[in-house]
Amino acid sequence: MSIPVSEAMSKPQTIGVFDSGFGGLTVLRALIQRLPRAQFAFLGDTARLPYGSKSRRTIARYAAESAQFLVREQGAEFLVIACNTASALALDAIQDAVPVPVLGVIEPGASAARQVSMTGDVMVIATAATVESRAYTAACRAQGLRALEKACPLLVPLVEEGWTEHPVTAEVIDIYLAELVGEAAAQGMNPDTLVLGCTHYPLLRRLIEKAVPAGVKVIDSAEAAAEAAVRLLNGRLATVGDAADAESQPPAVRCFATDSVEKFERLGSSFLGRPVGRVELVDLGG
Amino acid sequence: MSIPVSEAMSKPQTIGVFDSGFGGLTVLRALIQRLPRAQFAFLGDTARLPYGSKSRRTIARYAAESAQFLVREQGAEFLVIACNTASALALDAIQDAVPVPVLGVIEPGASAARQVSMTGDVMVIATAATVESRAYTAACRAQGLRALEKACPLLVPLVEEGWTEHPVTAEVIDIYLAELVGEAAAQGMNPDTLVLGCTHYPLLRRLIEKAVPAGVKVIDSAEAAAEAAVRLLNGRLATVGDAADAESQPPAVRCFATDSVEKFERLGSSFLGRPVGRVELVDLGG
Numbered sequence: 001m002s003i004p005v006s007e008a009m010s011k012p013q014t015i016g017v018f019d020s021g022f023g024g025l026t027v028l029r030a031l032i033q034r035l036p037r038a039q040f041a042f043l044g045d046t047a048r049l050p051y052g053s054k055s056r057r058t059i060a061r062y063a064a065e066s067a068q069f070l071v072r073e074q075g076a077e078f079l080v081i082a083c084n085t086a087s088a089l090a091l092d093a094i095q096d097a098v099p100v101p102v103l104g105v106i107e108p109g110a111s112a113a114r115q116v117s118m119t120g121d122v123m124v125i126a127t128a129a130t131v132e133s134r135a136y137t138a139a140c141r142a143q144g145l146r147a148l149e150k151a152c153p154l155l156v157p158l159v160e161e162g163w164t165e166h167p168v169t170a171e172v173i174d175i176y177l178a179e180l181v182g183e184a185a186a187q188g189m190n191p192d193t194l195v196l197g198c199t200h201y202p203l204l205r206r207l208i209e210k211a212v213p214a215g216v217k218v219i220d221s222a223e224a225a226a227e228a229a230v231r232l233l234n235g236r237l238a239t240v241g242d243a244a245d246a247e248s249q250p251p252a253v254r255c256f257a258t259d260s261v262e263k264f265e266r267l268g269s270s271f272l273g274r275p276v277g278r279v280e281l282v283d284l285g286g
Numbered sequence: 287m288s289i290p291v292s293e294a295m296s297k298p299q300t301i302g303v304f305d306s307g308f309g310g311l312t313v314l315r316a317l318i319q320r321l322p323r324a325q326f327a328f329l330g331d332t333a334r335l336p337y338g339s340k341s342r343r344t345i346a347r348y349a350a351e352s353a354q355f356l357v358r359e360q361g362a363e364f365l366v367i368a369c370n371t372a373s374a375l376a377l378d379a380i381q382d383a384v385p386v387p388v389l390g391v392i393e394p395g396a397s398a399a400r401q402v403s404m405t406g407d408v409m410v411i412a413t414a415a416t417v418e419s420r421a422y423t424a425a426c427r428a429q430g431l432r433a434l435e436k437a438c439p440l441l442v443p444l445v446e447e448g449w450t451e452h453p454v455t456a457e458v459i460d461i462y463l464a465e466l467v468g469e470a471a472a473q474g475m476n477p478d479t480l481v482l483g484c485t486h487y488p489l490l491r492r493l494i495e496k497a498v499p500a501g502v503k504v505i506d507s508a509e510a511a512a513e514a515a516v517r518l519l520n521g522r523l524a525t526v527g528d529a530a531d532a533e534s535q536p537p538a539v540r541c542f543a544t545d546s547v548e549k550f551e552r553l554g555s556s557f558l559g560r561p562v563g564r565v566e567l568v569d570l571g572g
Contacts, residue, residue: 168457172454
């Protein structure tokens with residue numbers, strides 16, 4: 001996949017970022033750090049979350065509608081699907097629905113794991129829906145890696161409660177990781193890499209890094225997706241301005257949600273690492 | 287509200303029980319204990335949960351459709367809305383949508399609190415959506431009680447993880463209740479009653495009773511709703527057979543869900559206190 005050179009390259013390009021909720025703001029944060037002069041439009045389809053409990057067909061329809069909003073109404077020329085469920089179940093449908101390049105979060109996560117793993121054995125933590133899709137296992141296998149996935153259903157609620165540094169959260173992470181490491185050993189695996197397969201988990205990175213066994217590297221799929229986006233854009237956007245220059249002015253970010261604007265505004269800033277500002281409400285229909 | 291005497295009274299009557307998910311199975315459990323010879327039809331609108339993040343209008347439409355399924359297709363002659371969000375936001379809409387008596391969970395919970403509270407000050411724990419609706423505060427005020435509500439967003443995920451006796455859950459409950467008791471004291475209240483305002487919380491009753499200050503009574507709104515249903519039915523169903531007789535045969539229960547039948551079957555038994563058996567999938571539309 002490469003980006004056609006067009007007139008759009010001469011002005012700041014709009015990158016669309018889509019999630020079913022607002023966890024994908026961690027991906028937007030990683031993108032802003034690398035492309036400080038780009039324009040961003042973020043859409044959280046909060047009225048219809050969670051995608052994880054819905055059928056593939058319904059998810060594909062919702063995700064395609066969301067992608068079309070970002071491309072048609074916000075002028076996005078490149079899309080990042082910052083949602084593991086939509087990446088796992090609807091990437092093809094989104095690519096069919098819009099005429100711009102589309103990048104998910106799963107393949108970049110697996111790709112980054114391949115770059116750091118020496119043993120070829122990888123652990124993945126994610127939501128139940130993502131684990132049930134087995135998308136990381138498939139993406140890792142395509143990279144020649146063996147993956148063991150574990151659902152960690154309490155981590156998203158703990159992040160949304162704001163307990164990102166709380167002793168209870170540290171205890172829950174210890175329990176989940178001990179189970180995962182024990183299961184890997186039982187299967188004769190020798191994992192040296194842990195992939196964070198959920199856009200909420202970067203907020204727990206410090207606690208997770210304290211809890212993993214010595215020598216296990218932590219891969220953040222939000223960071224990995226942002227790196228992949230930069231590579232796909234061939235560095236063209238980075239030349240529009242440099243980071244030092246950009247720090248003097250706020251990034252051009254517009255945030256949209258289909259419902260629950262208050263929760264988005266309240267929690268979003270900790271995900272984005274800066275104030276999300278006013279979140280605009282949009283109606284994509286039922 | 288009273289139930290018209292009809293021919294239906296001579297045969298086991300069908301009681302419809304509705305929830306957005308399967309937490310309402312705790313209400314069904316309490317109903318079965320009191321009305322072992324009745325027939326029950328339970329519907330969990332799992333495809334469209336969580337109701338809590340949706341608008342009042344959307345919740346009313348979903349709840350009305352669910353109620354109509356139970357009445358028209360399952361022959362329910364009495365409905366219990368075993369969902370705090372739907373009880374708070376859509377009870378009128380449901381009563382308009384079906385020609386049978388409809389009982390919610392909130393008013394019975396407030397009513398039971400009035401019967402046990404000596405001080406007139408009541409604490410309520412519930413989900414964020416229920417707390418934001420202020421429905422318990424209003425229902426308690428109508429009973430002459432002063433209520434202080436607290437959202438406990440981690441408790442539902444902890445129950446669904448199966449950690450109903452886990453030290454982490456005990457710690458989380460301690461933290462939430464300490465905050466609530468402190469807030470009550472700061473407001474000059476002297477609460478002697480705690481209402482469990484969420485259908486998941488009865489599974490945590492043992493841990494919650496250990497965590498409340500001495501002298502504080504715990505009211506389970508699932509039990510309270512079942513008691514109110516029995517009173518409304520005037521004891522007629524109870525005379526069809528007695529509990530000892532009924533124990534020799536399984537209760538007549540059919541469970542329906544609009545999605546996620548697997549999760550319902552896997553977790554539902556611990557809520558119902560017996561196997562839920564096969565859950566039938568129904569399509570109520572978008």
